[in-house]
Amino acid sequence: MTVNPEESNGTISSHLYGHFAEHLGRGIYDGFWKKDAAGDYIIRDDVVAAMKELGVPNLRWPGGCFADYYFWEHGIGPKEDRPSVVNNLWGGVTEDNSVGTHEFMDLVAELETEPIVVGNVGSGTVEDMANWWQYLNHPGESPMSKLRAENGREEPWNVHFFGVGNESWGCGGSMRPEYYADLYRRFSTFLHAYGDVKPFRIATGPAEDDYNWTEVVMERAGDMIDGIDLHYYTLDGSWSTHKGQAVNFDEGGWFRLMKRAMFMDELLTNHSAIMDEYDPEKRVWLIVGEWGTWHEQEEGSHPGFLYQQNTLRDALTASVTLDIFHQHLDRVKMANIAQTINVLQAMILTDGERMLRTPTYHTFDLYKPHREATALAFELEAGEYAGEGETLPAVSATVSKNEEGRIHVSLTNIDPNEARTVEVSFDGIKKLKIKSARILTAEEMNARNTFDAPDALVPTEFEGAKFAKGKLVVSLPAKSLVTIGLE
Ligand code: AHR
DSSP: OEEEEEEEEEEOOGGGGBEEOOSSTTSTBTTTEEEOTTSOEEEOHHHHHHHHHHOOSEEEESOSGGGGGOOGGGGSSOGGGSOOEEETTTTTEEEOOOSOHHHHHHHHHHHTOEEEEEEOOSSSOHHHHHHHHHHHHOOSSOHHHHHHHHTTOOSOOOOOEEEEOSOTTTTTTOOOHHHHHHHHHHHHHTOOOBTTBOOEEEEEEEETTOHHHHHHHHHHHGGGOSEEEEEEEEOSSOSSSOOOOSSSOOHHHHHHHHHHHHHHHHHHHHHHHHHHHHOTTOOSEEEEEEEEEOOOOOTTSOTTSOOOOOBHHHHHHHHHHHHHHTTOTTTEEEEEESOSBSSSSOSEEEETTEEEEOHHHHHHHHTGGGTTSEEEEEEOOOOEEEETTEEEESEEEEEEEOTTSOEEEEEEEOOSSOOEEEEEEETTOOOOOEEEEEEEEOSSTTOBOOSSSTTSSOOEEOOOEEEETTEEEEEEOSSEEEEEEEO
């Protein structure tokens, strides 16, 4: 591996490490919130502490699909006056609107994060959406700021990021891109700048490789869009039959998931190329607003709650995906893994009062030093991992340099059988020393944390790196991720 410290791919925005909390399963209720002795929902301190340790650059809410079913007026005012509705999409459970705008913004304040609020285009009206925006942001005298004050909040929240619908091609309204582009123009016209807050308007983007969606929406509405929201999930199977198992998989399942995760590179390349036609200055962000692994939900868990375990395999698909984002920094500026707590590729799982950090949490932790650092260009040739009659590059990487001049190298060996030795040379830099080195690995491909053994799989000190003849020599065990800090 040759690193060129003079050549950069750009700054790694913290926003690429964003999160997502939908009213789905146990993400909100019994996730970020729990019931106290009086039966009222309160924010979980343990969950907030764990997430703050990781750092949450942004949090997307209230969906997902739920966003296009959500009427924000149901979630304000005295709790006893809030209507209950049916969460038709996710398990058919009763949503009593205990967590609404004020509660979500309290969580945002506790996490010290930035909100991304997604409005309802699918079943709501322009007036609804414009009123919500005014409720969130109007600093002076207005009908909605008056209502906000009556509900206990004088100051506006200054929400900047606003989604104009979600998956409008599917659960958000089954629209054609031509129709959505027109609706987008109409809805977003009524999101006005208030005080210092100018809306950053996020349009529904494509599903996976629906390049026509990107083409049509960019062509017809690109001039009014600030970010376009691509969704791509990694499955070992298919949407229509079986998505694949979270824990009980064989090496074929390991290989296929790695391959699907790597497909993100092709998606970002192709969608970016289309965006370049309409926005050569790269003003519009390509946002990966939903990504992560999606397995069959855990047996015995509530249908429609999308609760799944998380193994070393998930952790390495996450590091490979983050590496890919770092190769597309000129266009890809924000991403949200789905979803933070108890849903899909979660950071945290809870069981009553118990909670655990998943292996994916630890990937995000190992990648923390890269945030807001400069991504350095490199060339890497570390052999191939063969499986299922195909091959994949065995090692994936990110190299970055932070403001203090410290370089961090992250290397993922996706091969579950073979160790790899990577020799890293840094063009033009002579004296570097290893300052830190941590590894995430395990004997089993499906190693994971459980409520009885919450720290079974955590990063440990890594002894397999040294300098020899001016090169950093890294002995990467099979199926491992390491991050090494150099100065
Ligand atoms: O994250 C789960 C669901 O996946 C979201 O609600 C939706 O946007 C996507 O299809």
